[in-house]
Amino acid sequence: MSAEQSASDAITPYNDSHGVGTGPQVVNTTNELEVIVGPLLNYRRMSNDMSREPIWHGSVLVVTTPSQKHPELTLRPAGAVNPNEGNSIFSGPGNKSFRGEKLYEDPDKAFWRFIIDLPFQQFEARWEYRIRGLTYLHGKDADKPQVFAVPSIAQSMRILFHSCNGFSVGTDVDAWSGPALWNDVLRMHEQKPFHVMIGGGDQIYNDGVRVDGPLRPWTDIGNPHKRREFPFGEKMRAECDEYYFKNYVRWYGQKPFSTANGQIPQLNIWDDHDIIDGFGSYTDHFMRCAVFRGIGGVAHKYYLLFQHHMAPPKSTYTTDAPKTTSVGPDGTPVDPIQLKGTFVKTDDHEDPCFIIGNKPGPYVEERSRNIYCQLGARIAFCGIDARTERTRHQINYPETYKLIFDRLSQEFTANKELKHLVLLLGVPIAYPRLQWLENIFSSPLIAPIKFLNKRFGFGGGFFNKFDGNVDLLDDLDDHYTAHQHKHERRDLVHMLQNLAKKHSIRITILGGDVHLAAIGRFYSKPKLGIPAERDYRYMPNVISSAITNKPPPQAVANLLARRNKIHHLDHDTDETLLEIFDRDPGHGDKANGATNGAVNGTASGNGSGNGNGKVNKKTGDKNHATMPSRNYAIIAESNPTPTAASSAPAPSASAAPTANEEAPAATETTPPAAKANARKPIHAGEKGAGTGHPAAAGLMATGLCGRYGLDITLRVEISPSDKEGHTDGYGFSVPALDVGSGYVDHGARG
Known part of the structure; x- marks a missing residue:
């Protein structure tokens, strides 16, 4: 081969049918793939085909320097999670290779995605993936395998839930030991692996863009009118683009979070801090200003790339390109200036897991991206995009709710094995009124x-x-319990009740945002005499926030606890917080040994100290409902089905067990008395809720709440000075719903 031919082979035309833009032309001819950040592992969905094992679908993302060759990912079985499990022979193909798809490239970076799939096995399995030739820019070796776990064909997924994974502007990061709780996540994952980690919003905090970033000159303008009229030109757009990208690289490349990113499949929605604090909840005339429209587009671009592994829109809003200021039903028109030296994949197909809104949002001028997927054998998941369509007076369009509930009803009608719906909202919905x-x-x-x-x-x-x-007003306006969202909130709860009743599906709601831990619940009024196991109105709201950001002061948590009244949603439905926090984390016998060890840097238990051998008090003596301490949640079946591999002979895929036949159905709880205090336990799974509950450790199935029950664990940080992020656990269990043919609803609503 001549030198001229070799040089010619290194030139690749960029302007093809798979993207737009001209992009860098010289392709890297070395075998090394210089990675900036990654790999990031995502879960998308599972597909069911009765002729073979269900298929797990996901993706891997790496961000590299530009002008790289197409990389390849190799996926191979890595053995059973439990090596003592019998008959753990992998079915289906062995090693599989997946070619990288270029989603986006400009003169500084390139985003490569690998769409991967694998068959569920008769046993809980580990899978290993490797991207050959990967090296970090700073010389760190990245060419090593990453391993993740997948449940058996007969199991539901073990879920990690987190939110608020970053720091507010002005926080002393060192005083809070950085993202320390991710160390605890990895410890728990090593003992019993998570199959998916659900991000409830604020996976990154981009608020610094207005303090030490390109929006600082705009923020410093004192006149509100001048601030509203300030242009968002190409220079500011490019500077914001660089800021958001570098902030993602800094945060997603930081250990221990980066380690979790490559080993636990992610599933995310976004919230305001993924854009900027309060986005969507300021007054309408201000939200429509050029700067807010501009950063909404830039933040959405990197949200799609980093958090969903999706190609972004070709262009984002800028006042220097008039076409981009008039958004049509298909999004933002092309701006040739933005596409100079840039490639954007344009033939990217929407994954079936997404429920796409019918029209663009009012400020993020793209369509909302809601999610439906199945988390193993019996758990369905739905994440509602509560930011793209948000204004001060609405959270989602009515048409979007219809799309979501039509899809849910369709899925539950088609699959009668589903017993739970885990619903993800950006903010709590069963929460004290303020x-x-x-x-x-x-x-x-x-x-x-x-x-x-x-x-x-x-x-x-x-x-x-x-x-x-007032600075807190946008946070209050974000809440479902804000007065302007009152009717939308009630309608949403009623739609959920009708769905639960129609399909006999237990609904558990996840919510973050508020920087403390709590458990809210909707339930039928005690006077109706309905046991929780048959109560379609019973819906717990697991409030887990923040995994990284600092919590509110003790006084705020105590104030919220004092506002923990028994509220009446309607004639038949009450709501209140469960008093689950029987003591502060680290104050029990189990935690004290670890506390003293952690102070000396040798902790191996569940606790940590504050540097003086003492644990700070976090709540008032009368506050058992809110916990102002960093935390995350674990959700898992309380009666997991034994894997098919544990019995012989192994059944065929179509005959694989989908229920734990040995686990008894839940024993009906005696309904609480009409005047009972519903802040206390109202069914068997809530009895003993707290540190003494069998679910508190978050590692072993409790067996409570009968067949198909769920165990919920809140893992709460003991001391922010502990760099290892040790936690204490609080648990309760949720029964499945069995409306039953003989069920009679004595309430006023149908």
Whole structure:
């Protein structure tokens, strides 16, 4: 081969049918793939075909320097999770290779995605993947295998849930030991692997863009009118693009979070901090300003790439390109300036896991991306995109709710083996009302103080830099319990109740955002005399936040606990928080031994100290409902089906067991008395809720709540000074729903 031919082979035309733009032309001819960040592992869905084993579908993403050759990923079986399990012989193909697809490339970086799939086995299995030739820019060896776990064909997934994975502007990161709780996640994962980790929003905090980033000059403008009229030109767009990308690289490449990213498949929705604090909840005329529209587009671009492994829109909003300011039903029109030296994949097919909204959102001018998938044998999952369509007065369009519930009803009709729906919302829905605080912040009494703040800076950080309102008001407006979302919230709960009743599906809701841990519940009023096992209105709301950000002060948590009234959603439905926190983390006998060890740097238990051999008190003596300490949650079946490999001979795929026939159905709980305190346990799975509950450790199935029950664990940080992030556990269990043919609903609603 001549030198001319070799050089010619290194030139690849970029302008083809698979993308737009011209992009860098010189292709790297070395065998090394210089990675900037990754690999990032995602779970997408499972597909069922009765003629063979169900298929697990996912993806792997790496971000590299530009002008690389097409990389390849190799996937191979890595043995049973339990090596003592009998008959653990892998079925289906052995090693599989997957070619990388280029999603996006500009002169600085390239995003490569590998769509992978594998057959579920008769046993819980480990799988190993490797991308050959991977090296980090800083010389670190990346050419090593990553391993993840997949449940057996007969099991549901073991779920990790987290939210608020970052720090608010101004937080002393060192005082909070950085993202320390991810060390605890990895310890738990090593003992009993997670099959999926669900991100409830704020997987990254991009708020610094207005403090030490390109939005600082705009933020410093004192006149609200001038701030609203400020243009979002190409220079600012490019600077914001660089800021968001580098912030993702910094955070997603930081251990121990980066280690979890490559070993536990992710499944995410987004929230405001993935864009900027309060996005969507400021006044409409301010949200429609050029800068907010611009950063909404840039944040959405990197949200799709990093969190969903999807190709972004070809262009984002900029005032220098008039076409991009008029968004049509298909999104933002092409801006040739943005595409200079850039490639964007344009033939990317939507995965069936996504439920795409019918029209663009009001401020993020793209269609919402809701998720449905199945988490193993008996658990369905739905994540509602509660940010793309959000305004101060709505969370989602009515048409989007219809799309979601039509899809859910279709899935439950087609698959009668499903027993649970895990519903993910960005914010809690069963949570204390704070309307009295909203009224104060919005009242005329605040007006004189706002004036002094505007003219003389009086009030400091009490007012936000965007629209001049009280800084906490956008957070309160985010809540489903905010007065302007009252009707939408009630309608959503009623739709969930109808779905649960029609399909006999237990619904457990996940929510984050509020930087503390709690368990809310909806349930039928005690006067109706319905046991929880037959109560389609019983829906727990697992509130787990934050895994990284600092919690609110103790006084705020205690105030919320005092507001923990028994609220009446409607004539038949009540709601309140469960008093699950029987003590502060680290104050029990189990944790104290580890506390003293952690102070000396030798902890091996569940606890940690504050550097003085003591554990700080986190809550008031009367507060058993809210916990202001970093945390994450674990959800798993309380009666997991034995894997098919544990019995001989192994059944065929079509005959594989889908239920634990040995586990008894739940014994009906005696309904609480009409005047019982519903803040206390109201069924057998809630009895003894807290550190003494069998589910508290988060490692072993409890066997509670009968066949198809769920165990819920809140793992709560003991001390922020512990760099290893040791936690204490609080548990309870959730029964499956069995409406039954003889069920009679004595309530007013159908």
